[in-house]
Amino acid sequence: MAEIKCVGILTSGGDAPGMNAAIRAVTRSAIYNGFEVKGIYRGYRGLITGEIVQFRTNNVSNIIQQGGTILKTARSKEFMTPEGRVTAHETLLKEKIDALVVIGGDGSLTGARIFAQEFNFPIVGIPGTIDNDLYGTDTTIGYDTALNTIMEAVDKIRDTATSHERLFFIEVMGRDAGFLALNGAIASGAEAAIIPEISTEVDQLEELIKNGFRKSKNSSIVLVAESELTGGAMGMAERVKKEYPEYDVRVTILGHIQRGGSPTAADRILSSRMGAAAIDALLDDQRNVMIGIQDDKIVYIPFSKAIKNQKPINRDLLNTLKILSI
Ligand code: ATP
Numbered sequence: 001m002a003e004i005k006c007v008g009i010l011t012s013g014g015d016a017p018g019m020n021a022a023i024r025a026v027t028r029s030a031i032y033n034g035f036e037v038k039g040i041y042r043g044y045r046g047l048i049t050g051e052i053v054q055f056r057t058n059n060v061s062n063i064i065q066q067g068g069t070i071l072k073t074a075r076s077k078e079f080m081t082p083e084g085r086v087t088a089h090e091t092l093l094k095e096k097i098d099a100l101v102v103i104g105g106d107g108s109l110t111g112a113r114i115f116a117q118e119f120n121f122p123i124v125g126i127p128g129t130i131d132n133d134l135y136g137t138d139t140t141i142g143y144d145t146a147l148n149t150i151m152e153a154v155d156k157i158r159d160t161a162t163s164h165e166r167l168f169f170i171e172v173m174g175r176d177a178g179f180l181a182l183n184g185a186i187a188s189g190a191e192a193a194i195i196p197e198i199s200t201e202v203d204q205l206e207e208l209i210k211n212g213f214r215k216s217k218n219s220s221i222v223l224v225a226e227s228e229l230t231g232g233a234m235g236m237a238e239r240v241k242k243e244y245p246e247y248d249v250r251v252t253i254l255g256h257i258q259r260g261g262s263p264t265a266a267d268r269i270l271s272s273r274m275g276a277a278a279i280d281a282l283l284d285d286q287r288n289v290m291i292g293i294q295d296d297k298i299v300y301i302p303f304s305k306a307i308k309n310q311k312p313i314n315r316d317l318l319n320t321l322k323i324l325s326i
Contacts, residue, residue, distance in 0.1 A: 004122065004282055006036040008052070008097035011069040012043035012076075012108035015259055016128045016142025018267035019069040019103055024060035025275025026101050026126075031057055033279055038097055042072045043104070044079035044111060047088040052095050064268055067145075067261045073104075079111055082118075089119045098122070101278045103141070105129030106307060109290055113303035116288045124278045125290035125303060126271075130259060133177035135309035136301030137292030141274065144266040146173070146258045147183055153254055154188035154221060161219040164248070167240065169194075171233035171253040174225040180258070181225035182317050190221040191325040194236060196229035197313050204230070205239055211322070226253075273298065 007030045011019050023039070030037045039059065041051035053059075063070055078084035092100070099122040102112045109125045116123045127134040130146035150172050161168045170190075174180045178195025185193035194204045208222065224233040231239070233251045240249045263271070274291045277298045281289060289300040 002098065004035065004098040006038060006095075006097050007099050007101060007279070007282065008038045008040050008092065008095070009055070009071070009101045010040040010043050010046065010103070011071045011073045011128065012102060012104035012111070013073060014105060014129060015068050015073050016130045016140070017067040017145035017259070017261055017263040018141040018271040019071075019073075019128050020060075020063040020066045021263060021268045021271035022103050022126055022128065022141055022275040023069065023071060024063055025272045026278055027055050027060045028057055029276040029279040033283060035279070038095060039071050042074040043108070044076040044084075044088060045074040046072075047091055048076065048078050048084055050091050050094070052091070052097075064272075065262050067259075067263060069103075075107075079115075085115055085118060088115065089121070092121070099124070099282050101126060103128040105131065105140075106134060109134070109303055110307050113288060113307065116303070122282065122287045124281045124286065124288075125306070126274045126278055127290055127292065127306070130180065131174050131177050132179040133175065133311055134290065134292075134306050135311040136290065136294075136299070136306045138294055139270060141267060141271050142259070142263070143179065144270070145261060145264045146180060147187060148264055149258050149261055150180060150184040150223075150254060151187040153257065154184065154190060154223070157252055158188070158219070158221060161221055161250075165219055167220045167222070167247045167249045169222050169224050169233035169236045169249065169251050171224050171226050171251070173254070173258050174227070176227050176229065177311070178225045178313055181223040182313060182321065185223040186317060186321055186324070188221070188223075189324070190223050190321075192222045193318075193321060194222060194224040194230050195313065196225055196227040198318070199227075199229040205236060205243075209244060
């Protein structure tokens with residue numbers, strides 16, 4: 001295996017709070033271990049256009065508490081073409097970067113896997129996504145912060161929901177994963193969560209109504225994961241208006257507020273551990289793996305597993321939510 005002297009680092013896909021803490025950890029741990037570090041701006045796009053800066057320890061000073069990513073992030077269509085990836089490889093050769101640390105979600109790690117195979121290039125991935133939808137890790141960078149943001153937003157919405165005796169559908173992110181909706185519902189004391197994982201098994205709206213969810217309450221809050229499978233909060237509200245017109249229904253889509261803000265302590269610690277672990281992985285001759293955390297221990301998950309497998313939700317939580325909402 002060729003010796004690694006210089007490590008490149010980039011953030012890709014949707015930003016997530018804690019990415020900066022991970023950039024800091026990768027940079028400092030790499031320098032501590034004698035590597036050179038280069039920051040690649042705007043994800044894979046920057047790899048193609050050559051937006052690259054040498055990083056020293058002070059490039060990552062005072063960022064652990066900042067949301068977003070100082071490296072910026074982007075979605076690059078060009079990187080999805082073989083020609084784009086050839087250009088990206090040429091940039092790496094020109095910049096004398098011998099290994100990459102990619103912080104991003106499912107799509108970013110899919111791109112990393114393809115690139116690593118095509119050019120036999122060492123890459124270590126760090127799961128950075130608020131969706132928590134990567135297999136092989138108990139949690140992902142940004143998930144805890146987003147969950148806390150959702151909880152605080154729902155607390156506020158509850159005040160108005162209670163005053164007006166309304167049924168609120170609150171849409172949260174998650175693409176095709178219900179982690180934010182389900183755990184957000186438990187954390188905020190919501191009545192139910194509508195999630196994609198069980199959408200083909202039960203009609204979740206009917207279950208909700210059937211369980212008499214408004215019997216003893218003067219307001220109801222239901223968290224809905226954004227997904228074609230659930231129809232989102234709008235889809236739910238339209239159904240209620242048609243099928244149960246007696247309810248006064250309202251919709252709130254939390255949107256990008258969920259991505260922002262200063263990372264929680266849990267996310268800062270997770271990012272710091274994963275960032276340092278990415279450099280340990282390279283020192284260990286690990287290639288094309290994602291850093292994961294399982295039962296509080298760092299693990300290496302091959303890209304193929306992390307991307308291809310669907311991470312299951314904890315179904316016990318559905319029952320807990322049901323019991324606690326009576
Ligand atoms: P999030 O979970 O927050 O949306 P993500 O990493 O899944 O983050 P994507 O937009 O899916 O975000 O992917 C980010 C980038 O990764 C894409 O813009 C593209 O450059 C690259 N990428 C994704 N899929 C592929 C692929 N099949 N081949 C090559 N590159 C890819």
